[in-house]
Each structure stands twice: as C-alpha cells, then as structure tokens.
Amino acid sequence: xxxxxxxxxxxxxxxxxxxxxxxxxxxxxxxxxxxxxxxxxxxxxxxxxxxxxxxxxxxxxxxxxxxxxxxxxxxxxxxxxxxxxxxxxxxxxxxxxxxxxxxxxxxxxxxxxxxxxxxxxxxxxxxxxxxxx
Numbered sequence: 001x002x003x004x005x006x007x008x009x010x011x012x013x014x015x016x017x018x019x020x021x022x023x024x025x026x027x028x029x030x031x032x033x034x035x036x037x038x039x040x041x042x043x044x045x046x047x048x049x050x051x052x053x054x055x056x057x058x059x060x061x062x063x064x065x066x067x068x069x070x071x072x073x074x075x076x077x078x079x080x081x082x083x084x085x086x087x088x089x090x091x092x093x094x095x096x097x098x099x100x101x102x103x104x105x106x107x108x109x110x111x112x113x114x115x116x117x118x119x120x121x122x123x124x125x126x127x128x129x130x131x132x133x
Contacts, residue, residue: 034103107128
C-alpha cells in the first residue's frame with residue numbers, strides 16, 4: 001500500500017463517523033480527493049464570499065469534527081457536502097492534494113467492483129483527467 005493512499009484513507013476515517021452511511025461519506029471524500037485542484041478552487045470561492053479568509057490548521061494539536069449524517073439523509077450527501085466538511089475542519093489544501101493517490105485508487109477499485117452507478121465514476125475520472133492537462 002502506498003503511503004499517500006494510507007494518508008487519504010486515514011483522513012477519511014478521521015472525518016467520517018462510524019454509521020450506516022459511512023461508506024457513502026468516504027466515497028464522496030475520495031471523489032473530491034481524486035480531482036486535483038477542486039478543493040483549492042473551493043477555498044478560493046470561500047474566500048470571495050466570507051470576510052474572514054480560510055485558515056488551515058496544521059497542529060501540533062488538531063481539532064477534527066466528524067460528520068454525522070442521519071441514515072435517511074446520507075443519499076443526499078454530495079461532493080459539495082464533502083468539501084464543506086473539509087472546509088469546516090480547516091483541512092489544509094496540501095493534505096487533500098497529498099491524498100490524491102487515495103482518490104485515484106478508490107476510483108480504480110470502483111471500476112472493478114462498483115458500489116454505485118459507473119456513470120458517476122466515469123464523470124469524476126473524466127474531470128480528473130481534464131484537470132491534469
């Protein structure tokens with residue numbers, strides 16, 4: 001296992017509480033991580049809207065608030081919601097960039113053993129490739 005993959009996995013585990021919907025939450029986090037620059041763009045948009053600019057937390061002590069989504073609402077959880085969780089927790093953009101490998105490995109696994117419509121994964125993969133060029 002590549003260490004960047006492990007980092008992305010650990011970040012998802014830290015942000016997503018144990019619940020029936022955890023798989024969906026982790027999936028959305030991984031799909032955000034798989035698209036280079038997406039989180040950076042979200043931070044730029046955040047900074048245009050709010051008076052106080054985004055301030056990442058680096059430590060040595062971190063405060064992480066896990067997301068808890070009721071089981072009957074988890075299917076409404078989107079990539080935008082995943083980005084909001086990252087923003088709310090002041091996750092540095094470098095951490096999400098570092099977790100890119102995890103997102104790509106997650107995408108690859110979904111193509112071989114899909115847990116939802118392959119159309120979503122194809123769209124994300126196409127966007128990922130566009131962002132790389």
